[in-house]
Amino acid sequence: xxxxxxxxxxxxxxxxxxxAQAFPDFEVIYAPEADQAEAAISEHGARVQCVxxxxxxxxxxxxxxxxxxxALVCAMGAGYENIDVSHAKAHGIAVGNGVGTNDECVADHAxxxxxxxxxxxxxxxxxxxxxxxxxxxPLPANVSGKRLxxxxxxxxxxxxxxxxxxxxxxxxxxxxxxxxxxxxxxFDSLLELAAWADVLLVATPGGAGTRHLIxxxxxxxxxxKGVLVNIARGSVVDTQALAEAVRTGRLAGAGLDVYESExxxxxxxxxxxxxxxxxxxxxxxxxxxxxSVDRFIANMRNHLDGKPLVSPV
Numbered sequence: 001x002x003x004x005x006x007x008x009x010x011x012x013x014x015x016x017x018x019x020a021q022a023f024p025d026f027e028v029i030y031a032p033e034a035d036q037a038e039a040a041i042s043e044h045g046a047r048v049q050c051v052x053x054x055x056x057x058x059x060x061x062x063x064x065x066x067x068x069x070x071a072l073v074c075a076m077g078a079g080y081e082n083i084d085v086s087h088a089k090a091h092g093i094a095v096g097n098g099v100g101t102n103d104e105c106v107a108d109h110a111x112x113x114x115x116x117x118x119x120x121x122x123x124x125x126x127x128x129x130x131x132x133x134x135x136x137x138p139l140p141a142n143v144s145g146k147r148l149x150x151x152x153x154x155x156x157x158x159x160x161x162x163x164x165x166x167x168x169x170x171x172x173x174x175x176x177x178x179x180x181x182x183x184x185x186x187f188d189s190l191l192e193l194a195a196w197a198d199v200l201l202v203a204t205p206g207g208a209g210t211r212h213l214i215x216x217x218x219x220x221x222x223x224x225k226g227v228l229v230n231i232a233r234g235s236v237v238d239t240q241a242l243a244e245a246v247r248t249g250r251l252a253g254a255g256l257d258v259y260e261s262e263x264x265x266x267x268x269x270x271x272x273x274x275x276x277x278x279x280x281x282x283x284x285x286x287x288x289x290x291x292s293v294d295r296f297i298a299n300m301r302n303h304l305d306g307k308p309l310v311s312p313v
Contacts, residue, residue: 002027003069004044005300008037008053009076015293019052022297023304026050041066050074050303052296055097055206055233056262056280058082064093072303076292077102077283078156080313081207081233096299096309100155101291102283107159109282110231113255114164114199116276117227118143120253123273141225144168149197151190151213152204152232153179160201172196194221199229206233216241219251227253231282234259234266243268246275257282 005019005026020028026049031040041048041063048067053059055075061084064070073088074096088095116122119140127137148164150157153173161171161184172185174193179186187193190213194200200222204210214228214237222228228251230237239260245251246269253274259266262280269275283292298310 001047003049004029004047005050005052006031006037006040006044006048006067008032008051008057008059011293012289015289018293019297023300037063050300052076052300053083055079055081055083058084059088060084061087064088064091072096072300074098074296074299074309075313076296079206079233081205083313085313094303094309095313096296096303096311097313098292098295099311101295102285102288103156103159105285105288106156106231106282107163109257109278110156110160110201110203110229111163113229113231113257113276113278114148114201114227115143117229117253117255117274118146118199120274122276126273145170146198147172147196149173149187149193149200150184151193151200151202151236153182153184154203154205156231157201157203158182160203169199190218191221194218194226195223197222198225199227202228202230202232202236204232204236206235211235212238212241214238214242216245219245222251224250225252227251227255229255231257234262239266239268243272246272 003026005023005028007030010032016028016030029040029044031037045066049069050072051059052074054077059073064087070093072094073083075083076098078097078099080097085095144167146169148169148171150161150173153175164171172187172193174187174190202214219241242254255276257278258280302309
C-alpha cells in the first residue's frame with residue numbers, strides 16, 4: 001500500500017487534488033474533523049508519513065505515537081501552537097509551517113477590524129438599515145492620528161504598522177526585547193503600552209506563554225476610549241474580562257477575528273454592538289490559501305528530497 005499524507009485542516013477539492021498530483025506516490029487522506037482524524041489514525045496510522053494541519057488543530061504527542069512512520073508535520077499557517085514540537089523533534093520528526101504565506105491578508109483584515117471598531121461601522125450599518133439618520137447618532141471617532149500599540153511586532157505586526165503609518169497613526173509596540181532597525185516607540189511594559197495607546201492590537205503568538213496576556217488590568221489601562229483588536233489567537237485575550245469592560249463602559253469597543261470558544265461564537269460578546277466579530281478569516285483569501293498550499297507542498301517536497309524545509313519550525 002502507498003504511504004499516506006494525512007490532511008487534518010479544511011481544504012477545497014482543488015487543493016486536495018493539487019496535493020495528490022504533487023505526490024502521486026502518496027495516498028491523500030482527508031480528515032478535517034476530530035472524529036474523522038481519530039478514525040483515520042486508527043485505520044491508516046501505520047502508513048502515515050506526513051501530516052498537514054494548522055496551529056489551532058495541531059498534532060499531539062499521543063497522535064504522533066500512533067503513527068510510527070511519521071516523518072513530517074507541517075502547519076499551513078504561521079501558527080503551530082498545538083503541535084507538540086518538542087515531542088516531534090525528540091523523535092526525529094521534522095516540523096514546518098507556512099510563515100509569510102498569509103501575512104498581507106491578515107494585516108489587511110486587521111486594519112479592517114480596526115477601522116470598523118473605531119468608526120463603529122457595523123453599528124452605523126445597522127442603524128441606517130433601521131432608518132436612523134446621522135443626526136440621531138453620536139459622532140464616530142477618527143482613525144487618523146490615533147495611537148496604535150502593537151503587542152508582538154513580528155512580520156505581521158510590522159505589516160500592520162506599515163498600513164497604520166499611512167493613517168498617520170503614531171505607533172508603539174511591546175515585545176520581549178526591542179527590535180533592531182525599528183523606529184517605533186518601544187515599551188518594555190505591556191501596561192504602559194496599553195495606557196499610551198488608543199488602539200491596542202494583538203499580533204503575538206498563541207500558546208500557554210501568552211494565555212490571557214490581555215486581562216482586566218491591561219484593558220483597564222487601555223481605558224474607556226480605548227479599542228482592542230485581536231488577530232492573533234483567542235487565548236491571548238481574557239474574554240470574560242473583555243465583555244465586562246465593554247459592558248460597563250470601561251472600554252469603547254473591540255474588533256476580534258479569534259476567540260477562546262472557537263469554532264463557537266463568543267457568547268459573552270455577541271450582544272455587544274461595540275464589538276466587531278469575524279470568524280477567524282483574517283488569513284483567508286484565495287491568494288493566501290493558495291500560497292499556504294504551495295508552501296506546504298514545497299516543504300514536503302524538500303523533505304522527501306532530503307533538503308531543508310522552506311520554513312522549518
